[in-house]
Amino acid sequence: MDQGRMWSQILLNALIAGSTYSLVGIGFSLIFSPARFFHMAHGGIITVAGYLVYAMAVLFKLNHSLSIFIALFLAAILGSVMELLVFRRLRQQKGSGTIQLIASLGILVVLQNLISLVFGDDVMVLNPGVVKEGLQIGAARITDVQLGIVLTNIVVFLLISFLLHRTKIGWMIRAVTDDAELAQIFGISVELVILLAFFIGSAIAGIAGILIAYDIGLTPLLGFQALFMGVVAAISGGITSPTGTMLAGLLLGIIMQISAWLLPTQWQEAIAFTILLLFLLLRPQGLLGKPLRSKKV
Amino acid sequence: MEYLFHILILSSIYTILSVSLSLVAGHIGILSVAHAGFYGIGAYTSALLTIHLGCPFLLGVLLGMMITAVVSLFISIPSLRLHEDYFVIATFGFQIILFSIFNNWIDLTRGPLGIFGIPQPSILGWKIGSDIDFLIVTVIWTACTCGIVYRLVTSPYGRVLRGIREDEVFTQAMGKNTLWFKVSALALSAGLASSAGSLYAHYITYIDPSSFTVMESILIISMVIIGGADSLWGPIIGAVILVTLPELLRFIGIKSAMAANLRQMFYGLLLVIMMIVKPSGLLGRYRFK
Secondary structure, three states: OOOHHHHHHHHHHHHHHHHHHHHHHHHHHHHHHHOOOOOOOHHHHHHHHHHHHHHHHHOOOOOHHHHHHHHHHHHHOOOEEEEHHHHHHHHHHOOOHHHHHHHHHHHHHHHHHHHHHHHHHEEEEEOOOOOOOOOEEOEEEHHHHHHHHHHHHHHHHHHHHHHHHOOHHHHHHHHHHOOOOHHHHOOOOOHHOOOOOOOHHHHHHHHHHHHHHHHOOOOOOOOHHHHHHHHHHHHHHHOHHHHOOOOOOOOHHHHHHHHHHHOOHHHHHHHHHHHHHHHHHHOOOOOOOOOOOOOOO | HHHHHHHHHHHHHHHHHHHHHHHHHHOOOOOOOOOOHHHHHHHHHHHHHHHOOOOOHHHHHHHHHHHHHHHHHHHHHHHHOOOOHHHHHHHHHHHHHHHHHHHHHHHOOOOHHOOOOOOEEOOOOOOOOOOHHHHHHHHHHHHHHHHHHHHHHHHHHHHHHHHHHHHHHHHHHHHOEEEHHHHHHHHHHHHHHHHHHHHHHHHHOOOHHOOOOHHHHHHEEEEEHHHHOOOOHHHHHHHHHHOOOOOOHHHOOOOOHHHHHHHHHHHHHHHHHHHHHHHOOOOOOOOOO
């Protein structure tokens, strides 16, 4: 393969990978912003959504688009139920971010093992039909699903930016993000805002999970691994900023693809987290974030 | 009888892990998700040293502890200046990096194949071969660990740690270099966890990366949190409960593949319930801020 073709393929792959990191990161940061804790069970929702589509479309032979629609709705409901049953209660007991993080980690472990118990640990394939030659873009190739990932990321990013900056709901979410107590005084229902963030954020997690499942197949660890990269993107981008998260996600995609070309791919996770540690050391607020105070975030 | 010894030895090893974690989790209020990694460094260091260099058991343990303490600086110095939640995420990442090294640095660790034929230890000419001998050694070391941690947390040093937990800025204003206290406590905690790893490696005589995953870290965290992170007996009880209770699954006759999943679901569920019902644990008083 000649040099130019290889680089355009690497860049395209970086765009695809970066788009998934960004999708996961945007959902994660949308929940973090008002709720103020690291919602690890987000990874569980990613996995569950993928397997729900598998169960409906492959096992029960339902129409794919209908399955996807139902799975997304269920993912959003699952996230909201977590908020209603667990996190709302913890907040009312004045549970700290660490307590909520631990509970969320517990939920992640439960979901992941539940999936592994029901579906087993083998890789399952969702993509229907025969293998097609990908679309030609310049000198590189991209499959339909991968094109879908790139476009969906752009659409989700635009929708979330519009939601946050041009609608009343977004205005309330941003108010709670800045100062929950003050927002409460001004008559914003903090509980409702957080519930909404969980609903929308979990739906985005569902979208990410389903797209990854169509692209590379399903394993019970799917969400866990996707969550890593999403968290790295969200923190290094500036955790409450969707624009920062998307930029960092794409940048991370480029770094990952270049490193995959230079080093064996099994080192990818280690490289991603080294980047995270460097950010925490040198620029803890991320690319576009506001400076963090050390005691209270 | 052998089975009983096995459970007791494992409980003992996990007690070292949970007590070591409780030093930072309960007294400073920072949660490390990298303890399985520290545990793994200890296991690999002393296993490799005894196999390749014929290094005596105790020296291997000691070197493992020192290496692990130094490794812990890589994570503590950058991230302990940040808010506690960021520390959790940073250690999470560090755990992934350490696992990656165990799993992928084939030349050193043999990767997923693992290292076997780790010699059974001998201390000053006393060959520790039988399970009962090993149980005695582990219990003595566990008691020492508990003693060290207890001595520390009841000393002025421990008081500073709890001062940092309650109000870091105030503790700084009292002239304490809080970063030094946090970094040193984590290094000590990591070193103790590492010694548990050495014991484990020489007891089982075979190690592979699957014993040092992030799930293992979550298990250690569960033990500490369920028992009560800031109490003396809490982490001990947590370790014993979480090692022995899942053994009951074996007696009900559940297949081992399913049992692994069920066991982890049980830990996860217990964590969630504990956070809602009693976040300070069975015996503890401190709840994470």
